[in-house]
Amino acid sequence: MAFKDLLSWYKKNQRQLPFRQTTSPYKIWVAEIMLQQTQVVTMLPYYERFIHKFTTIEALAKVSFEEVLPYVTGLGYYRRFRLMHQAAQVIFNHYGGQFPNTYQDVRALPGIGEYTAGAIMSTAFKQPYSALDGNVMRVLTRLFMIDDDIRKNTTIKRLNELNQSLIDHKEPDIYTHAMMELGATICKPVSPKCDICPLQDxxxxxxxHIQTSFPYKSKATSKKHVKYMTCIIYNDQKQYVLKKETQALFEGMYLFLQVESESVVYTTEWLLEQGIEVEHLEFITQIKHVFTHQIWEMEVHAFKLLNLNDQQFFLATVDHPMFNMMPKAHSKLNQFLK
Ligand code: SF4
Known part of the structure; x- marks a missing residue:
């Protein structure tokens, strides 16, 4: 059985990497975030310094982001580290500093997408969850000659399901490591080493003889994607909380509150910091708005207003003129108001 050969191959041939010699979800998480957009050889010294300085989630949660920044400066894409720092605070405040151990809780943390949640669940908690990164996608599309565009969500979903169906339930950690390692060292983008590949047969x-025809990836769009949690907050009188924008793009217009995050827990805390106490009611919809230079991907949630302690926000019913002074990205949410 070829996939058994893959696991044996990994056990013999794996590179000795510090974040692979641990089952600490914290260390695995830090490594996975650092590896986003960064090569292993570049991230390793950063990883060692970071773990040496911030030995626990608590140590990371208790400092300001400004104190974290010097330990990641040089790696680029700093939003990932800001979200990681937010997530450490959520773990410290809500889980007593213990990394959550269910897929749903891990996935709900700021900055943790499907791939990272799958990698943590399979390698730290030994649960059979798919971790589909670029390396694994390349291996799967070549193995099964899948020529769908890997930029499309439907393709990623299909590959995720395929990867999920192949996971070894006895050793999900080894399976995840092995697929990534195979992609990184054998099934390379150019000149794959098929002669020594354990999955060759x-x-x-x-x-x-068409290995390098896969995977197929269409040309990139140049627009920046921003993911927001957009909050429809209302009280018993059906008055909605709105903010008057001061930033250049929509200065003077009214918007629902939104924060760059993918976590309800973090958003609720962020609202509290703004002086808005809420209770989460429900997920409403996911909606995309395309601007000239960026795309907003908004995950829209309803919240019940419990307390409003800040004068900078407005309470208005839907017939108020403020609702006519909204950018289209938010006025299209009015259809979901009660
Ligand atoms: S290295 Fe070659 S044989 Fe192995 S999975 Fe990739 S393309 Fe197939």
Whole structure:
């Protein structure tokens, strides 16, 4: 059985990387965030310094982001570290500093997407969850000659399901590591080393000599994607909380409150910091708005207003003129108001 060969191959041939020699979800998480957009050889010294300085989630949660920044400066894409710092605070405040151990709780943390949640669940908690990164996508599309565009969500969903169906339930951690390692060291983008690949006998693209035709990826769009949690907050009188924008793009217009996050827990805390106490009611919808230079991906949630302690926000019913002074990105949410 070829996938058994893959696990044996990994056990013999794995690179000795510090974040692979641990089952600490904290260390695995830090490594996964650092590895986003960064090569292993570049991130390793940063990883060692970071773990040495911030030995626990508590140590990370208790400092300001400004104190974290010097330990990641040079790695780029700093939003990931800001979100990681937010997540450490959520873990410290809500889980007593213990990393949550269910997929749903891990996935709900700021900055943790499907891939990172799958990697943590499978390698730290040994649960059979798919962790589909670029390396694994390349291996799967070559093995099964899948020529769908890997930029599309439907393709990612299909590959995720395929990867999920292949996971070894006895050793999900080894399976996840092995697939990533195979992609990183053997099934390389250019010149894959098929002659020493443990999956060669089941690889369809190898059989047809078209390995490097996979995966297929369409041309990129240049627009920046921003993910927001957009909050529809209202009280018993059906008055909605709005903010008058001061930033250049929509200065003077009224918007619902939103924060760059993918976590309800973090958003609720962020609202509290703004002086708005709420109770989360429900997820409403996911909606995208395309601007000239960026795309807003808004996850819209309803919240019940419990307390409003800040004068900078407004309470208005839907017939108020403020609702006519909204940018289209938010006025299209009015259809979901009660
Ligand atoms: S045989 Fe070649 S193309 Fe197929 S999985 Fe192995 S390295 Fe990749």
């Amino acid at each position: 089941m690889c369809q693209s190898y059989e047809h």
